[in-house]
Amino acid sequence: MGVPGLATVTGVFSDWKRRRAARRVKPGDGHALQRFRWWQLLSRALFHLSLTAADGERETWSVDVRLWGDSNGEVRAELYRDGQHYARSKLPAAFSVPGGTVEVETSSYGLKRCHYVSDAGAVRQLRPDPASAEGRRARLERRRPGLSRTIGFASVVVLVVALALGIPQIVEEISQIPPVAANLGTFTSPIQLPTWLNVALVLATLVASTERALRLRYHWLLDGGLFDGEG
Structure with a gap:
């Protein structure tokens, strides 16, 4: 039996964290998404998500995270739409996309969250790029x-x-x-x-x-x- 009101408190806290993360999002500059290279296996995470836009067209949204940070040591998530830079954010990040939100968060060892949360509350993990370490691990799991x-x-x-x-x-x-x-x-x-x-x-x-x-x-x-x- 759960603690009375705990689910409500947890939900309110989660909503607050999501709104706070959304305020950190900055617009992108349109540069192209770089291809994943083998030497980036330990320093980069790249995930993709296919969604249907308001006009019915399919779009590919990609989340690129350089796990070792930039020249200032800051780790950020970069969001791309069909390979073009759309937005960036400090972590944890919450990007608004068609029909929901993409949430990104890291731990001390890599990503602990890169999920799409629909407006209806459904949650699914984004698909790792096949060339990434996460993609290779997912391939092992399938095979x-x-x-x-x-x-x-x-x-x-x-x-x-x-x-x-x-x-x-x-x-x-x-x-x-x-x-x-x-x-x-x-x-x-x-x-x-x-x-x-x-x-x-x-x-x-x-x-x-x-x-x-x-x-x-x-x-x-x-x-x-x-x-x-x-x-």
Whole structure:
């Protein structure tokens, strides 16, 4: 049984976030969408969406995100209509398109959201460009569904193990901070891993979280939101 009024509060908060994101949208300059190159696999995400315009014509809307940011380190989403630059926005972004809104949001490891939300409330993920890392991962899922599920399951296991092993060590480090120790006392983690294993765990976590980001899978606890202030 849900908490009374929780759905209403969540809906109001979501609407507020969407309106705030919409205010960040700036008009585009009409330049052409660049083709995806193989060397951009880790630094760029490109997704497409086919919609019907008011005049009945089919249009292709594309969302291009340079994950490493521009020269100022700012990550933005660029929106294209039929290959022509239409709008840009800081993230998280909410672009108004025919019949709804395209919502774009990143995590520490890639995209966590690139979805079309219709005016009626229906939600669907945009289609990744076949040349992108997300597109290649989607192709593996179509062609080798069993292997894809195994990889996805392994990613979750790695993140759960990393969380279970890492949190006690983080708590121990925090408890060593003088004001914390003076007020709450110190904590000694029952888990003490050698340096090489901690490094291996961090690397495995990066790989697992990146793999999940390629599928736009995200959980605030498993994928870093806990340390980004999300919940």
